[in-house]
């Protein structure tokens with residue numbers, strides 16, 4: 001395959017029909033890593049038609065689950081074989097550190113293994129029809145052709161969270177990675193082919209949201225769209241999919257509260273842990289995480305001590321090229337994200353927030369070229385719910401601070417968002433922790449932790465954070481139709497009509 005053959009359609013690697021290309025940039029210095037083909041609606045249609053043929057007349061949907069599970073396990077093995085290559089690709093493409101890239105590869109390996117085990121054990125069920133002359137079963141079948149659209153912050157991970165259950169369930173698919181970070185998805189599709197996936201089952205189109213994502217969302221031959229990305233694009237996907245009544249799963253943004261009670265800071269160890277984790281919650285991957293703990297919601301009595309220590313540590317975060325040893329945080333993914341971050345900090349200043357650290361682009365350094373999209377981790381104190389920076393997802397290294405006096409206020413603040421993806425509560429008081437966790441309107445709640453997720457546990461959002469779930473049994477169910485088969489073993493006339 002040549003460098004520009006980044007579309008995989010009907011079992012073949014090819015360039016875009018139009019010959020168009022796009023440069024993929026390294027966000028650490030804005031240089032070109034490589035070029036990829038830029039697909040349009042014509043390529044997209046060809047990919048959908050290939051996936052349709054493979055579903056309607058190919059052998060994958062009818063392949064025994066044990067064989068499908070074996071293939072997923074082979075993919076898991078290949079991911080581990082290529083762990084370093086993939087981590088490097090992801091680091092250069094997204095800016096994240098190599099260590100984060102390795103963690104992503106390990107996480108997606110677990111996801112492939114999890115769905116292999118799950119599908120092998122999840123059979124249908126026999127239903128008691130209340131009659132010895134009826135045999136009634138509920139069975140699961142693949143949905144059909146799936147369009148899988150992913151964002152740029154966790155390209156390998158987001159693609160895998162969709163591809164693994166889609167394949168486990170017996171679907172065929174067309175995947176469209178973000179145009180900014182397509183490289184790890186290209187590599188992943190190579191691994192699927194190497195693992196022995198039949199022709200036409202996995203199709204890949206590299207290209208822009210509009211036309212490629214838009215065409216996939218409206219396409220009459222697509223049965224399901226699973227989209228991860230921002231609220232604005234997710235709304236368009238939903239609208240485009242509506243006339244053909246596709247199944248739609250949306251994993252959208254978040255504005256996630258990290259709620260810290262004073263008792264969590266009562267011991268030195270507790271204080272150190274809560275500060276450390278608040279830092280991690282907000283600034284890992286420069287805050288470009290849908291579940292980033294970008295709102296610190298903290299009890300007023302400990303605010304000063306906590307925020308002072310948090311800002312001290314945030315200033316020490318080592319920013320630089322993700323592939324350099326010792327670097328703790330990479331650049332933002334694009335010039336656009338950098339500009340957006342700067343605009344949010346400017347709006348927060350104008351709204352009266354107090355900048356406790358950051359709020360600027362750092363000076364260039366040996367590991368940090370001037371042309372890279374770096375921004376200093378920024379803590380904004382004295383924030384409130386009327387500020388744009390508190391209400392909107394910034395997707396940058398920005399942490400806002402709001403305070404409360406009572407548990408009631410803490411819950412109200414944490415729920416005061418149109419999103420509902422994730423949140424955390426910090427307290428050694430087990431009763432309070434469970435009470436608050438029970439009242440938070442978010443899809444994942446961490447108690448005395450931040451960020452871990454498990455392939456066995458569902459991931460997704462309340463409110464405008466999305467529709468549907470990924471991972472866990474519900475993550476597989478998204479990709480399956482459920483069919484009730486009722487068999488009358490002794491058919492006779494019913495004589496409802498007597499004539």
Ligand code: NAD
Nearest residue numbers: 150151152177178209213214229230233236251252253290
């Ligand atoms: P984005 O919405 O700009 O793009 C996401 C994908 O959608 C890309 O592949 C893009 O090309 C495509 N797209 C854009 N317009 C489209 C359209 N009209 N029709 C179909 N597809 C279209 O998002 P982004 O900037 O790449 O990613 C950041 C966003 O993703 C953030 O809001 C973040 O919170 C969200 N995200 C959510 C989760 C989650 O699990 N909930 C995980 C990661 C990222």
